[in-house]
Amino acid sequence: MVGHVSNLQLRVLRRYFDDEAMQSSDTWYPQKLHKVFYRNVSAMHCKKGSIDKQNQITLFSHRDKSIIELFETLAPEISIPAFEDQNNRRPPKCQSLLITAEAMKNEKHLPRWTAIVPKLVEEIQNHGIDIGSGLDLSSIKNEQQWAQALQRCLELSALHDPFQLRAWVGKDKEYGEFVSRAKERLAKLLNGQFNAFVQFAQTFYQETNASRSALWFSSPENLLSVCNTKPPHKANQFNELLSGALSCEVDDEKVGVLKELWQENPKVGKRGVKGWCKFSADCQKEYGNALNYQMKHNRWLKENKKKVEDKKLLELDEATSKVAELIADRLGISAKRFSNIFDLAKLYNLLEQDPKGFSKNCRACTKENQWRSTIHQGTDYKGRVQEGAFALRLPADTTRPFDGLLSRLMDKQAYKIALAKIEQLPAEPVGQIITIPIILEENRFCFTADLHSIKKNSKKSQDSAKKAEQEEGKWLEKNRPY
Numbered sequence: 494m495v496g497h498v499s500n501l502q503l504r505v506l507r508r509y510f511d512d513e514a515m516q517s518s519d520t521w522y523p524q525k526l527h528k529v530f531y532r533n534v535s536a537m538h539c540k541k542g543s544i545d546k547q548n549q550i551t552l553f554s555h556r557d558k559s560i561i562e563l564f565e566t567l568a569p570e571i572s573i574p575a576f577e578d579q580n581n582r583r584p585p586k587c588q589s590l591l592i593t594a595e596a597m598k599n600e601k602h603l604p605r606w607t608a609i610v611p612k613l614v615e616e617i618q619n620h621g622i623d624i625g626s627g628l629d630l631s632s633i634k635n636e637q638q639w640a641q642a643l644q645r646c647l648e649l650s651a652l653h654d655p656f657q658l659r660a661w662v663g664k665d666k667e668y669g670e671f672v673s674r675a676k677e678r679l680a681k682l683l684n685g686q687f688n689a690f691v692q693f694a695q696t697f698y699q700e701t702n703a704s705r706s707a708l709w710f711s712s713p714e715n716l717l718s719v720c721n722t723k724p725p726h727k728a729n730q731f732n733e734l735l736s737g738a739l740s741c742e743v744d745d746e747k748v749g750v751l752k753e754l755w756q757e758n759p760k761v762g763k764r765g766v767k768g769w770c771k772f773s774a775d776c777q778k779e780y781g782n783a784l785n786y787q788m789k790h791n792r793w794l795k796e797n798k799k800k801v802e803d804k805k806l807l808e809l810d811e812a813t814s815k816v817a818e819l820i821a822d823r824l825g826i827s828a829k830r831f832s833n834i835f836d837l838a839k840l841y842n843l844l845e846q847d848p849k850g851f852s853k854n855c856r857a858c859t860k861e862n863q864w865r866s867t868i869h870q871g872t873d874y875k876g877r878v879q880e881g882a883f884a885l886r887l888p889a890d891t892t893r894p895f896d897g898l899l900s901r902l903m904d905k906q907a908y909k910i911a912l913a914k915i916e917q918l919p920a921e922p923v924g925q926i927i928t929i930p931i932i933l934e935e936n937r938f939c940f941t942a943d944l945h946s947i948k949k950n951s952k953k954s955q956d957s958a959k960k961a962e963q964e965e966g967k968w969l970e971k972n973r974p975y
Contacts, residue, residue, distance in 0.1 A: 494561075496569025505533050527560040537575040545575035587720040587855040589887040590704055592644045592697070594636035595718075602716055603693040609686055610639050613646045613656075616682055620655045622883065626864055641861070645884060647697050652871035652881040663695040671874035701888040709890055719890055722855035730852060731843070733859045738839045739820075740830035740866040740882060747824050754823050755844055761815050763808070769816045770841035772809055773834045784834065813837060827868045829880050853891070862886050 508529040514520055534553070539546035548571045555563050564572075597606050611633070617624045624645050628638045647658060657675035661668055680687045693716075700717045703709040711719060727734060735751070736743040743751075758765035764772065780787050787803065788810055794801050801807060814832050820840075821828030831837070854862065865884040873879055 494564050497564040497567075497572050500569060500572045500574065501530070502533060502574055505529050508532075523560050527563075530560060531556060533574070538577070539575050548573070549575070584723055584851055585853065587722045587724050587853070587858050588889045588891045589720040589854060589858040589861075590701070590709070590717040590890055591720055591858075591887070592640045592716060593718050594640045596716055597636070597640055597643075599714075601714075602696070603689060605686060605689075606643065606693075607633050607636070607639065609683060609690055610643045610646070612682055614642055616678075617646060617649070617655060620653075622649070622653050622869070624649075627860060644697075644887075645865075647694055648701075648865070648884045650871075650881050650884055652873060652879060653869065653883055658694055659698065662691055663698055669874065704888045704890055711890075717888070720855060720858055722857070724852040724855045724859075727843075727850060727852050730856060730859060733856070733863060734843055734852065735840075736863045737859065737866060738831060738836050738843060739824070739826060740836075740868055741824075741826045742863070742867075750823055751820070751844070754820065759819065761819060762812055764812070766816055766819060767841070767845070769809065769812050770837045771845070772805075773813075774838040774841045776806065776809060776834065777838045788834070809834060827880055830866060830868045830882055853889075854887075858887055 509522070509526050512520070512522075531552075534549060537545065537549055539549050551567065551571055552563075555566060558566065597603065603609065611630075614624050614630065624642055628642055629635050630638055630642060633639065649658075651657060651660065655675060656679040657672045658679075660672045661676055679690075683690055696716055700709060700715060704717070709715075709717070732743050732745070732748060735748065755767055758767045761769060777784055788806055791801050791803050791806050792810060795807060813834055814828070816837060817828040817832035820831075831840070852859065865886055866882050868880050869883055870878055870880055
């Protein structure tokens with residue numbers, strides 16, 4: 494009996510003792526304890542086939558007994574609560590940025606958009622791009638579907654965009670004959686609505702560029718809005734996530750072929766396929782956002798016959814295309830889109846790591862990104878037939894300019910500044926926006942280590958300090974005169 498009571502978690506005891514009558518005298522409610530106990534048992538997340546799952550089943554099989562009889566019958570080991578993975582705590586929401594039908598009702602964006610978009614869709618489909626794939630464009634009343642088609646039109650890759658929008662919209666630089674013809678084609682198609690559409694496209698590209706720089710802020714006046722749909726667990730859309738990594742439609746058959754290849758683990762030079770993918774994931778963790786720069790930097794050193802800083806990165810660079818080709822041949826797909834370190838790392842994390850937690854994107858946005866990443870043949874500005882993805886991935890409001898803890902500290906500082914500035918405001922409101930400039934300085938070498946010190950993590954602080962010294966040495970080496 495004592496053992497079972499000791500196993501009760503604090504939340505169970507709080508729920509049981511949440512009664513004002515217990516302040517004056519000891520009161521025994523066996524039925525209430527039975528209720529809160531089994532409420533806690535029901536909330537446990539137990540792996541299938543685990544001891545915790547067996548204990549949970551055993552407890553449920555004795556649910557018809559009173560709480561005293563239950564505790565007297567079963568051994569205390571049975572009621573030990575399972576480890577809490579907390580995978581349902583604060584589930585994230587999809588942060589993809591979308592053009593919505595609601596936003597398009599604002600006439601400042603594109604007044605006659607329902608007349609313009611069908612023309613764009615028809616012209617793009619005439620160029621061999623199924624821009625309406627997965628969308629219901631049978632009726633103009635399906636406004637959200639047409640808004641999604643409009644966003645696709647604006648984000649087509651240069652290889653597949655008959656209007657070459659991103660090459661000239663909002664840019665003053667001169668462009669070649671290929672882009673000029675594309676611009677003339679759009680002007681002829683839209684006629685009097687051309688200028689309004691160009692202004693709309695410029696607004697769209699400004700917002701997407703701001704989101705990629707972590708400078709996009711939600712506002713009712715914005716063209717884009719956050720999806721905010723709750724995404725499913727990764728395990729519940731495994732095929733869709735693999736489709737995103739491989740840039741093709743992945744069904745159960747392809748998953749089976751890929752897992753067979755993963756088990757065989759054929760050699761590509763020094764390592765097997767699984768080994769190269771793992772090495773890609775390890776390098777991504779080690780270098781973070783600097784991986785692409787480090788790869789290009791070492792490649793440049795080799796091409797210019799200088800001392801290479803990291804030979805392993807060059808080995809990985811050379812093996813990447815071979816590994817991707819091997820995987821693509823087995824699956825019967827193109828290797829061009831995922832022939833890079835980042836997608837191989839993603840493949841390893843999906844196949845080798847336990848797919849816990851939630852996806853970053855909802856089902857609809859995952860499928861949309863899957864379509865956008867699909868490889869298709871197109872013609873470049875020189876008339877050459879090449880392969881490339883249909884469009885860019887959906888923009889997203891995921892980039893954060895500040896670490897979570899640093900952000901909270903800055904919020905507190907901002908609150909203090911606001912209180913101080915309120916005292917300086919005139920007594921009578923003047924109806925003007927007051928701007929307070931704040932100068933921020935970033936010291937990359939000290940910042941990372943100091944941040945871990947703030948968080949009381951000495952081990953990470955020491956590791957960051959060592960990396961900072963190495964990085965500082967590299968920059969000092971660059972500044973050294975030759």
